[in-house]
Amino acid sequence: MKVTELLARTNTDAWLVMKGREILAEEYFGQMEPGTRHLLMSVSKSLVSSVVGALTGQGVINVNRAVEHYIPVLSSSGYKGATVRNVLDMRSGVRFSESYLDPTSEVRQLDEAVGWSATKNGAACGLKAFLCEVQQERGHGGHFDYRSCETDVLGWVCEAATGRKFSDLASELLWFPLAADFDAWLSVDSAGTGIFDGGISACLTDLALFGAMIRDGGVSLRGNRILSSDWVEDIFSGGRDSDQAFAAGSYAERMPGGKYRSQFWFLSKDRDAVFCLGIHGQMVYINRRTGVVGVKLSSTPLPVDPFAGPATAAMFNVINDLLS
Secondary structure, eight states, X not given: OOHHHHHHHTTEEEEXXXXXXXXXXXXXOTTOOTTOOEXXXXXXXXXXXXXXXXXXXXXXXXXXXXXXXXXXXXXXXXXXXOBHHHHHTTOOOBOXXXXXXXXXXXXXXXXXXXXXXXXXXXXXXXXXXXXXXXXXXXXTTOSOOOOTHHHHHHHHXXXXXXXXXXXXXXXXXXXXXXXXXXXXXEOBOTTSOBOTXXXXXXXXXXXXXXXXXXXXXXXXXXXXXXXXXXXXHHHHHOOTTHHHHHHTXXXXXXXXXXXXXXXXXXXXXXXXXXXXXXXXXXXXEEETTTTEEEEEEEXXXXXXXXXXXXXXXXXXXXXXXXXX
């Protein structure tokens, strides 16, 4: 299948490919233009974790501390005893189903709590209220299990540790030093709390700048140090049991050899190719060996399309090989 056919078949709104500093392809479709902000869904998670990484580098956050050290109210929730590292790697023991098509799942309850869908009787009102009601079902630090609520805890930790709004932190620590061309937006709930797990909207080329920063060890194309080299290296190398934690989880069969670290995905055994992923077809591809960065923003009808996601990842892998 040709790239043009795949882009059309997968509801593409915009896409680009960068190698080094050069953008080799950049296209927009429908109503999208260079300055149009697109909802990133869970690509937001990788941006949030990078703010955590910057604050860790400043000594403001210690990822080995329990989340209730920063957010005492969570000591009475299922997050009691979970460390920031547990949450970064989605290895807490809380009960949370990410089944998007199940109207009773916790991810749909979260949508209700933040106002992204109609609220039913008894639903938590607001993000923080929802997180305070999350229950624990197993020990923290076990196998990987994808849960959007983990990123919401991370955003809250950033705010609690600094006494500042996440949007201000992200602007100062990430977006400004990236020299982004356009402001990013953060959706908020009725109380003004950011919807950290999927509520960031940004422009296509600015996501490429973010991908290049991760590719280049935490340094932006302007030469600004955003993340420590150790933090970025840890994303690629993982923890001592990251591989085993992923292999024991529910994603192992569809992503053999995969890994999840600090809100970034590895879809295979290739530890040089890392992905930021979001439902409805959002993807950032980063290959630190070849210097290739790919971004695709889409509007697939299904949250997780069984064809579009794997086909897009395969497309970027093929383009990467051709550019190697």
